Amino acid sequence: MAAALVRLSTRVSQSAEPPISDLMHRALAQPHLISLAAGFVDQHSLPVAETARAVAELAAEPDLARAALQYGTTLGHGPLREYVLDDVLAADRQPRAASGLTTDRIVLTAGSNQMLHLVTECLCDPGDVVLCAAPTYFVYLGLLDGLGLCGVGVATDRDGIIPEAVQEELLRRKAAGQAHRVKAIYVVSYYDNPSSATLSLARRGRLVDLVRRWSRDNGQQVFILEDAAYRELRYAGDDLPSLRAFDEAGDTVVYAGTFSKSFSPGLRVGWGMLPPALIEPVCHFKGHIDFGSAHFNQAVMARVIESGLFRPHVEKLRAIYREKLAAMLRACERHFGGVPGVRWHAPSGGLYVWLTLDPSLDAGPRGKLFDRAVAAGMLYVPGEFSYASEGVLPQPNTIRLSFGVQTPARIEAGIAALAQAIRETHSQTP
Ligand SMILES: Cc1ncc(COP(=O)(O)O)c(C=O)c1O
Structure with a gap:
């Protein structure tokens, strides 16, 4: 007997799977990838x-x-x-x-x-x-x-x-x-x-x-x-x-x-x-x-x-993230220095560095850069996910990098991999 039709509510039907879920599945399926995508907090400093x-x-x-x-x-x-x-x-x-x-x-x-x-x-x-x-x-x-x-x-x-x-x-x-x-x-x-x-x-x-x-x-x-x-x-x-x-x-x-x-x-x-x-x-x-x-x-x-x-814990977190942010900014200086069009600002808090690439590059999940970055061993969040459906148009040449989860050494390796992927994509963009 055929299964009866499941008629979901209109509201649930319009709730598509969050675009980030696919990225998270990829990260879990390939544990060697250095994920600078997840906005999670630092695992080791959780207050056990x-x-x-x-x-x-x-x-x-x-x-x-x-x-x-x-x-x-x-x-x-x-x-x-x-x-x-x-x-x-x-x-x-x-x-x-x-x-x-x-x-x-x-x-x-x-x-x-x-x-x-x-x-x-x-x-x-x-x-x-x-x-x-x-x-x-x-x-x-x-x-x-x-x-x-x-x-x-x-x-x-x-x-x-x-x-x-x-x-x-x-x-x-x-x-x-x-x-x-x-x-x-x-x-x-x-x-x-x-x-x-x-x-x-x-x-x-x-x-x-x-x-x-x-x-x-x-x-x-x-x-x-x-x-x-x-x-x-x-x-x-x-x-x-x-x-x-x-x-x-x-x-x-x-x-x-x-x-x-x-x-x-x-x-x-x-x-x-x-x-x-x-x-x-x-x-x-x-x-x-x-x-x-x-x-x-x-x-x-x-x-x-x-x-x-609570307060001493917040101070401890600040010291840990300050160091990770510094590692990410150092890595950006070192690896993006010679790559045309890459820009970022040094934030004074939070968990993210926002990258803008040359406008000719598409950092979206279906673009070549994304696949090259994965092949080079790292994962990022395409910036285009963060734009509303109306108003300012999505900027496909943007990337969100998170420094909360990885160690300074892995942050450095992740940025090096991304820089390599950007260079390769540049060299093959007519
Ligand atoms: C901007 C922003 N608001 C809210 C949240 C939600 O945090 P929570 O529901 O855990 O308090 C997050 C989590 O990443 C966030 O980035």
């Missing part, structure tokens, strides 16, 4: 001892341990929400009492991706528009596609998304009678994935001002979805105040943060600091999905912080 100590401390207090092993609330573990609020305000140099902010504004989630998803789904109907940098985080672009939303890439440079280009896009939408469809602007404000650009101080205030004015003049709130996933991974320079810190009325910016990069992605503890108008919708929606993310993980994370294990 710190996590073991926090769990042991919790277990030594059975009432607390039992509470942590029970369901929590949809908002999440109270002590961790306290810490998150204090920490974000301290980083933004805002005294808590004067800020008027309380932990009611903090919702803990399963990683910050869940917060990005919840907020986007709370705000948007199919066909609605989210503006974002070009390039931007491809997982978020996949999320937009999966929800039937329209991601629009806006011009971006070394200082991040350009506020005037955001304004132009808003005006274009308005002229087309589509102003009401623009619901959010997604901004990775520190050491963006993939470009490593940090939104400059001057642009932060300008962007928040223009979005607040726009929302007021058009009678509908546009939200800035600030993704601060890499804020803690800073290797040079000073921390900048978040976009949220410029949102004095607190009605425009959603701030999404995570312990994935600064402690452990396996614990999957992230959070959002939300404008009051979004707390209830997000909590109701989350209530229907999971009525609270893993409570035990949140309690472990809170204990890590209370026991003074």
Whole structure:
């Protein structure tokens, strides 16, 4: 008997396999490849001892341990929400009492991706528009596609998304009678994935001002979805105040943060600091999905912080990644020096170096360069994955390199292999 037809939902049918999955399969199938593709964190510095100590401390207090092993609330573990609020305000140099902010504004989630998803789904109907940098985080672009939303890439440079280009896009939408469809602007404000650009101080205030004015003049709130996933991974320079810190009325910016990069992605503890108008919708929606993310993980994370294990770990990570970044930049100097058209900038944080090649080269997954790089022994992420389906066109001559996973020696070998592949491709390009 023939199997009955499986009729999937429209939403699931429009969720194609993420393009990065194929790359990951290739990396796993060929373990000798040096992958500068995966955006994973350094395996060896994952905090085994710190996590073991926090769990042991919790277990030594059975009432607390039992509470942590029970369901929590949809908002999440109270002590961790306290810490998150204090920490974000301290980083933004805002005294808590004067800020008027309380932990009611903090919702803990399963990683910050869940917060990005919840907020986007709370705000948007199919066909609605989210503006974002070009390039931007491809997982978020996949999320937009999966929800039937329209991601629009806006011009971006070394200082991040350009506020005037955001304004132009808003005006274009308005002229087309589509102003009401623009619901959010997604901004990775520190050491963006993939470009490593940090939104400059001057642009932060300008962007928040223009979005607040726009929302007021058009009678509908546009939200800035600030993704601060890499804020803690800073290797040079000073921390900048978040976009949220410029949102004095607190009605425009959603701030999404995570312990994935600064402690452990396996614990999957992230959070959002939300404008009051979004707390209830997000909590109701989350209530229907999971009525609270893993409570035990949140309690472990809170204990890590209370026991003074978090900050020293972040410092240790900074030292490790600073060295890996330096190794990647040295290798770029050494191997790309004589290759025409290759450009990159030295980032001051994050996990990525963004390469732009000569415009005649196609670094896409179906181009010759990609296959040559694999044959030479390395894997990268084609930059074209990081462009939204509308707005700024994908740049096929771009590459995202990640320095988080490999050792300095393997980073050097991976870049040497890529340089060889680029040279070979150049010599065979008419
Ligand atoms: C820009 C950006 N945002 C969010 C995330 C999600 O992190 P998590 O869901 O683990 O908090 C990542 C992970 O790589 C990222 O690169």
